Amino acid sequence: MSKKDHWESVYKEKSAIEVSWYQKEPTISLSLIRSLPLEKDEYVIDVGGGFSTLADYLLEDGYNNITVLDLSSNALAFSKKRLGGKADLINWKVEDVTNHAPGQNYSLWHDRAVFHFLTEKNDREKYKKVLETSVRDGGYVIIATFSIGGPKKCSGLDIVQYDAEKLQKELGGSFKLIEELSEKHITPRGKEQLFGYYVFTKNA
Numbered sequence: 001m002s003k004k005d006h007w008e009s010v011y012k013e014k015s016a017i018e019v020s021w022y023q024k025e026p027t028i029s030l031s032l033i034r035s036l037p038l039e040k041d042e043y044v045i046d047v048g049g050g051f052s053t054l055a056d057y058l059l060e061d062g063y064n065n066i067t068v069l070d071l072s073s074n075a076l077a078f079s080k081k082r083l084g085g086k087a088d089l090i091n092w093k094v095e096d097v098t099n100h101a102p103g104q105n106y107s108l109w110h111d112r113a114v115f116h117f118l119t120e121k122n123d124r125e126k127y128k129k130v131l132e133t134s135v136r137d138g139g140y141v142i143i144a145t146f147s148i149g150g151p152k153k154c155s156g157l158d159i160v161q162y163d164a165e166k167l168q169k170e171l172g173g174s175f176k177l178i179e180e181l182s183e184k185h186i187t188p189r190g191k192e193q194l195f196g197y198y199v200f201t202k203n204a
């Protein structure tokens, strides 16, 4: 099964509150984003946004150049439905993040639990190239992954666990780690999952 087919079927078969990564509110992402010196008209993107309500909160906070990208059209269709009339305020992209070619530079790149699915070096290299070309100098990158010691799989797929040092090494010298936080995420079935959130800035 291709990656796209996998994710389309996950979102066809499960509701938002059944998936293990479900969060009622993306609390840590929001607090990290709210601490950054961003203007509301700057370009922001949530890659692999899935069912996440992050975009809803960003809209409420006044951001007006939001993109949500995901491999799964089913996931984005659900999020559009949830947002109703406000969905038109968001730029939706059904795409593999490793092939993303934006027409502008993002000031904020947010990725919760997507990069860690890239188990092939070639895919990680492609992701890194996309980051380097699509985030503006001085822009911010927030990546949340399963931590070392956390789960080894998500949605039945192998993942790569990270800590700050390993992720910094992976992203290379164009990005500098400025903050990290950890989270014990509790899944809807009551399981604990150890996540790390890493904030980088792109070297000016």
Ligand SMILES: C[S@@+](CC[C@H](N)C(=O)[O-])C[C@H]1O[C@@H](n2cnc3c(N)ncnc32)[C@H](O)[C@@H]1O
Residues within 6 Å of the ligand: 003, 007, 021, 022, 023, 047, 048, 049, 050, 051, 052, 069, 070, 071, 072, 075, 095, 096, 097, 098, 111, 112, 113, 114, 117, 154
């Ligand atoms: C574990 S879910 C996390 C969803 C969301 N970020 C959240 O925190 O609720 C991973 C998401 O990444 C998407 N995804 C996986 N691989 C992707 C890729 N190569 N390009 C774009 N999206 C991808 C999946 O469709 C899924 O929605």
